[in-house]
Amino acid sequence: MCANNRYSVILLLFLACTACNVDKNKKVKDSNVAFETTDNTVIFFKNLRQSYYDKQENTQARIDIYRSKKRILKETSPVINLAIAHHWRNDKAYIMIEPNELLGNEVLLEIIWKDTIQQNTGKYIFDFGDMEQHYRFATSLYQSIQDKHELQVKLKGEIVPLMPLEEEKEIFRKTMLDYLRLVNVVK
DSSP: OOHHHHHHHHHHHHHHHHHHOOOTTOOOOTTOOOOBOOHHHHHHIIIIIGGGEEEEEETTTTEEEEEETTOOOOSSSOOEEEEEEEETTTTEEEEEEEEOHHHHTSSSEEEEEEOTTTOOEEEEEEOSOOHHHHHHHHHHHHHHHHTTOEEEEEETTEEEESSOSHHHHHHHHHHHHHHHHHTTSOO
């Protein structure tokens, strides 16, 4: 193989490897609401990411729902899982908040975040509204995880930890990142 061909092959391999890597710390604004998918983003998801999810098919509604195979299923403490709903007939995808049974009985979710370095605090409120509210809430939690905030949730009037383990945060983060790639918000 001549030197030019070797360099071309190395360059192509380098580009292929870097093209699939997305910035894990990319900031996303909750105002950038996006639900549209493209052929490219769907192919990427199905070929490279779908194997990490349990797939629930509803052919009558023309929707596939994906839930992380590693999602937290415990009922002893509050958990917020995500589901990616791909409405393939309309080329749209939605992120859905799926709290466990402990949180599912709450009328609304109140998440308190704390920046342990700058000592800032704030809260997110989720009232189980439409898909846009699911998106905004999930994006806000995603940003808090990116910013390494300490998260707590109000449960029956008490403040308790939410996602205290890095594993829980990482599952949420990866699912949200896969969704954001699917709707072409991050590349």
